[in-house]
Amino acid sequence: MTQRILIVEDEAIVAMDLAATLRRLGYIVEGTARTGAAAIELASKTEPDLVLMDIRLKGAVDGIQAGTALYRDRGIPVVFLTAHGDADTVQRAKEASPYGYLVKPFDERVLHRVIDIALNRARDEHAVRDRALDALWKSEERFRLLVDAIRDYAMFLLDPEGNITTWSPAAEEMTGYSEAEIIGKSLTLLRLECASGAEELAGRLEEVRQRGSAEWEDTAHTKAGARYHPHVHCTAIHDRHGDFVGYGCVIRDETEKRNLQAQLVQAQRLESLGHLAGGVAHDFNNMLMVVFARCELLLRSVPTERERQWVRDVQAAAKRNRDLTQQLLAAASQQVLEPEVLDLNDVVRTAVQLLGQTLGENIVITAELEEPLWCVHADATKLSQVLMNLAINARDAMPNGGTLLVETRNVPVDSSYARLHIGLRPGDHVALIVSDTGTGIPKELQDRIFDPFFTTKESGRGTGLGLAVVRGIVEQTGGRTWMYSEEGFGTTFKIFLPRDPAEAKSEVAVEEPESPRGSGTILLVEDEPLLNTIVREALEEHGYNVLDATTPADALAIMGSAGETIDLLLTDVIMPGIDGYELARKIVSERPGIKVVFMSGYTNHQVLAGDTTLPSDARYLEKPIPTTLLIRTVREALGG
Numbered sequence: 001m002t003q004r005i006l007i008v009e010d011e012a013i014v015a016m017d018l019a020a021t022l023r024r025l026g027y028i029v030e031g032t033a034r035t036g037a038a039a040i041e042l043a044s045k046t047e048p049d050l051v052l053m054d055i056r057l058k059g060a061v062d063g064i065q066a067g068t069a070l071y072r073d074r075g076i077p078v079v080f081l082t083a084h085g086d087a088d089t090v091q092r093a094k095e096a097s098p099y100g101y102l103v104k105p106f107d108e109r110v111l112h113r114v115i116d117i118a119l120n121r122a123r124d125e126h127a128v129r130d131r132a133l134d135a136l137w138k139s140e141e142r143f144r145l146l147v148d149a150i151r152d153y154a155m156f157l158l159d160p161e162g163n164i165t166t167w168s169p170a171a172e173e174m175t176g177y178s179e180a181e182i183i184g185k186s187l188t189l190l191r192l193e194c195a196s197g198a199e200e201l202a203g204r205l206e207e208v209r210q211r212g213s214a215e216w217e218d219t220a221h222t223k224a225g226a227r228y229h230p231h232v233h234c235t236a237i238h239d240r241h242g243d244f245v246g247y248g249c250v251i252r253d254e255t256e257k258r259n260l261q262a263q264l265v266q267a268q269r270l271e272s273l274g275h276l277a278g279g280v281a282h283d284f285n286n287m288l289m290v291v292f293a294r295c296e297l298l299l300r301s302v303p304t305e306r307e308r309q310w311v312r313d314v315q316a317a318a319k320r321n322r323d324l325t326q327q328l329l330a331a332a333s334q335q336v337l338e339p340e341v342l343d344l345n346d347v348v349r350t351a352v353q354l355l356g357q358t359l360g361e362n363i364v365i366t367a368e369l370e371e372p373l374w375c376v377h378a379d380a381t382k383l384s385q386v387l388m389n390l391a392i393n394a395r396d397a398m399p400n401g402g403t404l405l406v407e408t409r410n411v412p413v414d415s416s417y418a419r420l421h422i423g424l425r426p427g428d429h430v431a432l433i434v435s436d437t438g439t440g441i442p443k444e445l446q447d448r449i450f451d452p453f454f455t456t457k458e459s460g461r462g463t464g465l466g467l468a469v470v471r472g473i474v475e476q477t478g479g480r481t482w483m484y485s486e487e488g489f490g491t492t493f494k495i496f497l498p499r500d501p502a503e504a505k506s507e508v509a510v511e512e513p514e515s516p517r518g519s520g521t522i523l524l525v526e527d528e529p530l531l532n533t534i535v536r537e538a539l540e541e542h543g544y545n546v547l548d549a550t551t552p553a554d555a556l557a558i559m560g561s562a563g564e565t566i567d568l569l570l571t572d573v574i575m576p577g578i579d580g581y582e583l584a585r586k587i588v589s590e591r592p593g594i595k596v597v598f599m600s601g602y603t604n605h606q607v608l609a610g611d612t613t614l615p616s617d618a619r620y621l622e623k624p625i626p627t628t629l630l631i632r633t634v635r636e637a638l639g640g
Helices: 012-024 036-046 063-074 087-094 108-149 169-175 198-211 255-301 305-331 344-359 380-397 415-419 443-448 466-476 529-541 552-561 580-590 627-637
Strands: 004-008 028-033 050-054 078-082 100-103 153-158 213-217 230-238 244-253 340-342 363-369 375-378 402-413 427-436 480-486 490-500 521-525 545-549 568-572 595-600 619-622
Touching: 004 012, 004 036, 012 028, 012 108, 028 036, 036 050, 036 063, 050 063, 050 108, 063 078, 063 087, 078 087, 078 108, 100 108, 153 169, 169 244, 198 213, 198 230, 198 244, 255 305, 255 529, 255 627, 340 344, 344 363, 344 380, 344 402, 344 427, 375 380, 380 402, 380 427, 380 466, 380 490, 402 490, 466 480, 466 490, 521 529, 521 552, 521 580, 529 545, 529 627, 545 552, 552 580, 568 580, 568 627, 580 595, 595 627, 619 627
Parallel strands: 004 028, 004 050, 050 078, 078 100, 363 402, 521 545, 521 568, 568 595, 595 619
Antiparallel strands: 153 244, 213 230, 230 244, 340 375, 375 490, 402 427, 427 490, 480 490
8 A cells, every 4th residue: 555645844846856756766745735734734634644844844833843743633653854953953853752853965765764664663553553442442342331231230430520421321221311411410410319419429529539439328319300219339440550530430229129128127017916916806706705695695584674785785895896806807817708709890889889978078089990800809898898998098188078089900010010019929910099189198107007006096086907907908818008198199009909810700698597406416626715615505505415625635535535426526726736727637537527617716717728638618617606607507517
């Protein structure tokens, strides 16, 4: 490839002679210039391979200045020509890093040799520089690809003043700011709370500069205003000479982690409260059953109407306590459910009709129901209770009236959404959404609203079990509940229930006539002595032969020694030693034909499902058990 040379010479005859010589030697002359400024302008347009530059030029820019600028700014090699070889001139010329130095007059061979050496040197240096640039580009490109591939961390650089100089795609995704919006701007634009002011930011960066690095938890807002919780790691950056040149920042969004931790703590707290409530309800139901049974006997024996009214008052008080116990069991997710495949829209329509009379005329109820809606497997009565509790809470939050919106939706839940909500699994769900325009719930109270007995109402209004019951029913059904509230703007509750692939069926309940007295031998196992007596007396009064035991060990001893046939095992579930289920398994293995009925104050009977070691027709009764229900269940179990 023919080399191109630019001549810079203020003597026209010398320039013409030099151009002719270069052409004769096989070079291309790109042109000639008479001043330093003209040389710089012409070189920027033609990009020659070499410049032959006279040192002494007329004008504001001499040859040395022009040659220095060409090499520094454009990398064009320069060979100086001069008629003066004094030491001062040579010394000045060295500062321009020339590729050669020719003293006029010079012959053609010397000129050719100097140009050839200069061009070879330039070619070698260009090759070295190109390899270095290629290596640098590859290194930077690998770094860029690595940074772009990391989506969970926002990475960027700051200059010494705290202005952003680089920006990764993950940073744009996390903050909402594009590269064009952020480059050159201060870190304060990210709206980190610790960097909300210039002085505070300067102090934070100075700490990083002095210590070498620092990390901290922060709170920030995206460009759109959404709140998130970044973990920031900032490092001081120095060049290869050790000089400080800026900061490197890595930000990880820990919003999901913090939300999960908060939900886990709340779930653990509610689980502990649920166990406590369930234990209290179990013992309380045992005593209530005694009260109901004795009240039934008293009503048949007291002589006057006034005394019978006293007994009815005791019954009414016991019933209110029974309802309270049911609420405790619901809050503990330990009540007995009667689930069926149903259309949630049917439940909502029925409940909304009742709510219109309950909430008052100053509250507008709106229902937006998706059609067709997927089916769920749930207890319709309990779901009505959920909706009623939420509506009453909403009414109390809207003392001056407002709007209650009830929605149903088909919601496919993906894995990313499920990760943010403990207990929610990916898959199809049906959502029940209840929103009000009330006063909202203060942020400091939102973590406690599902706690049993926690209430924001004044004394005497409410038990503090409404939302605990909602949560308990929903979770026992296999669903999950979440709440969002802004003080002064209202509250929204979202309930997600798993989709059931079956279709809803409508069944008509048939009233059965009263059956005659029964017969047969029953093994009664109840560890509460007073309740044991009450149940035994009721069974014997209706014609049954009763063998009673107060512990599982006594029951097994009776089974081993009894010579007569035992037709039915009636056992409590929660007892010391082994529970009622394990006792039933032992007895059934010895006497395969025996019938089984379980009693309990709070244990969910769903354990019976799929247990092949227990009879498939085993029954379950929830305490307190009305005497009529107890007798009817025993009679049905025995085939009466």
